[in-house]
Amino acid sequence: MALLLGAGMSTAMAGLWLMPLMLAGIAYHRYETVDPESRVLDASNKIREEYDFIVIGGGSAGAVVANRLSEVPEWNVLLIEAGGDETEISDVPGLAGYLQQSELDWQYQTTSSESSCLAMHNRQCNWPRGKVLGGSSVLNAMLYVRGNRHDYDHWERLGNPGWSYDHVLPYFIKSEDNRNPYLAKTPYHGTGGYLTVQESPWHTPLSLTFLQACHELGYENRDINGEFQTGCMIAQGTIRRGSRCSTAKAFLRPVNLRKNLDIALKTFVSKVVVDPTKKQTVGVEILQKGKSKRVIRVGKEVVLSAGAIGSPQIMMLSGIGPPDHLARMKIPLVHALPGVGENLQDHIGLGGLTFIIDQPFTFTKERFQTVPVALEYILNERGPLSTLGGVEGLAFVNTKYANHSEDFPDVQFHFAPSSINSDGGEHIRKIVGLRDIVYNTMYKPLVGSETWTILPLLLRPKSSGTIRLRSRNPLHHPNIRPNYLSHPEDVYTLIEGIRIAMQISNSTAFRKFGSRPHTIPMPGCKKYAFDTDPYWECALRHFTFTIYHPTGTCKMGPAYDQLAVVDHELRVHGVKGLRVMDASIMPMIVSGNPNAPIIMIGEKGADMVKNAWYHSKGDEDIDQLHEFADSEENQTVE
Ligand SMILES: Cc1cc2nc3c(=O)[nH]c(=O)nc-3n(C[C@H](O)[C@H](O)[C@H](O)COP(=O)(O)OP(=O)(O)OC[C@H]3O[C@@H](n4cnc5c(N)ncnc54)[C@H](O)[C@@H]3O)c2cc1C
Ligand SMILES: *[C@@H]1O[C@H](CO)[C@@H](O)[C@H](O)[C@H]1NC(C)=O
Ligand SMILES: *[C@@H]1O[C@H](CO)[C@@H](O)[C@H](O)[C@H]1NC(C)=O
Ligand SMILES: *[C@@H]1O[C@H](CO)[C@@H](O)[C@H](O)[C@H]1NC(C)=O
Secondary structure, three states: OOHHHHHHHHHHHOOHHHHHHHHHHHHHHHHHHHOOOOOOOEOOOOOOOEEEEEEEOOOHHHHHHHHHHOOOOOOOEEEEOOOEOOOOOOOOHHHHHHHOOOOOEOOEEOOOOOOOOOOEHHHOOEEOOEOEOOHHHOOOOOEOOOOOHHHHHHHHHOOOOOOOHHHHHHHHHHHEEEOOHHHHOOOOOOOOOOEEEEEOOOOOOHHHHHHHHHHHOOOOEOOOOOOOOOEEEEOEEOEEOOEEOOHHHHHHHHHOOOOOEEEEOOEEEEEEEEEOOOOEEEEEEEEEOOOOOEEEEEEEEEEEOOHHHHHHHHHHHOOEEOHHHHHHOOOOOOEEOOOOOOOEEOOEEEOOOEEEEOOOOOOOHHHHOOHHHHHHHHHHOOOHHHOEOOEOEEEEEOOOOOOOOOOOOOEEEEEEOOOOOOOOOOOHHHHHOEOHHHHHHHHHHHOOOEEEEEEEEEOOOOOOEEEEOOOOOOOOOOEEEOOOOOOHHHHHHHHHHHHHHHHHHOOHHHHOOOOEEOOOOOOOOOOOOOOOHHHHHHHHHHOEEEOOOOEOOOOEOOOOOOOOOEOOOOEEOOOEOEEEOOHHHOOOOOOOOOHHHHHHHHHHHHHHHHHHHHHHHOHHHHHHHHHHHHHHHHHHOO
């Protein structure tokens, strides 16, 4: 979500002038000596003619899939990633916002809208996505959240056997190495997995104020990834020793010596090649700089893990998708699947909902763009730069529209001790794409003030959108139409969420510090009185804040569901040898940040592939595979 946060906060903490110092410091003091994992070897210059499995996209899911499939020693696996490797900057949690608009970011934008993103340039919201090994897990705010039990039970009820909460929980635990001993001993968490999960080593005093305020409103401080979701928590994140633990670091670096895994960086997939008569996947077409187009053959299966934008785009470029659209694009139809690119769901909320306090407890430019703060991180891996994209607290709350007798909250809060103004206007306004008049009117007057925010976001939107090709050129970004706030209930629920955020500010805990809402109205909304329903609706349509969770564009469902793209084993309906494993398979977006659920999808999907190809051999062989994997890990990690 990195919202004001991943972005704003971080900027607040380290101005651009600190970058050279950070880089030098990290390189000399930490990188080579402290970080034991070696980087992956780039195989882009020695890709073979054929592999058993080809995984497209080395992001949150793809990195997991490539690791798990290459646990089988007799399978050759190729992982293809359009971006390069991570950098020293992407390792620093507090600098998350700096990666947006960089070469590590695909830099997508939504199409111009009349009813949302109105405060942004050209009424378009920016959609950062990782173009780097590790994918969006390299750009994200690292928050570790699993969603709600009911999400998965609902997926199963939609016709997807094996996806209930009880079925998916073991796969969350399989990946996990939770460093919080209290959580680790509960039945909901695991230790010893590849993915390190822990709290930031550093917090502002306001993080506790946030928990106290939640408590006053009747919400318990609890593990929101445990038995119940409703409540508040100091966020846990995918970090390791104070630095980002992307899926590349977690799942690929430890196995970089496996002879049967090739990882091709800076290699772009332009389509999956499917025999149109047999409907059998035969290979993958790639583009590499300065080289001619080439097809790599596949012996067993292709796994598409290019994310909620990339996967439907590649499907359509391959002739699999809505037939009328493909005809318009003059792409020969290989298999009609009208659901490809449909069902685009995202999490949005009100950006820039700002509160002011009197105490020096928040991130301000003056306080955090300092040499001591940088050194604290470089030498000790602690301090403000180790925060999770600036987000300290999470809460799952019930508006009046939620069923209060169920544990199924409808709004999530991200609490951050900072706001749009905290970096003095240097960076966050740019990555959000905020128009100057909005920044100058609402946030510039706050520069130097002590400000904090809650991002109230809608967990289960009723509005959904589409991804469509802009052209048949694979290098063109597709058209992204999220249709934010097109369903009126989304607006009503979010307004109630804003009201609960106002109550948090008005709690005894926050009022102790003089907390009050920032009341300069949004340009374009001045005609409505502040804090009325029409005012908040107007503000939402202006500062529509995505926290970057697009999902659902190749959704999982049974064959009788016209819009289903993959079945419950993630196999593309009607096309042999092709599966999808990433954010796009979610039939309904999960009620929480999706990175951990997507890693779970990779884990579960890889097991399905193993089961399919080892079916005849029985379970013993699968156990042996796991033993092989364990012994190999002992040779290669640390
Ligand atoms: C700024 C930001 C902050 C976020 N914060 C959080 C957070 O705090 N917590 C959380 O849970 N979630 C967060 N998310 C969301 C989460 O990170 C994503 O949902 C998740 O990483 C998506 O995983 P994926 O595997 O579906 O896709 P990605 O991780 O995006 O992986 C797709 C991969 O495929 C590659 N690819 C795409 N097309 C091609 C092609 N044609 N050829 C070759 N390779 C290709 C891409 O380069 C990329 O590496 C955030 C996202 C962003 C952008
Ligand atoms: C609320 O949830 C309870 C418990 O699951 C259920 O019995 C009840 O029917 C629900 N109420 C509504 C209005 O859906
Ligand atoms: C804040 O809380 C006080 C006491 O709990 C209440 O009297 C007051 O109306 C509240 N103010 C707002 C703006 O909600
Ligand atoms: C790998 O290491 C773990 C922990 O040190 C140990 O328990 C396990 O037996 C080792 N496995 C093999 C196959 O050597």
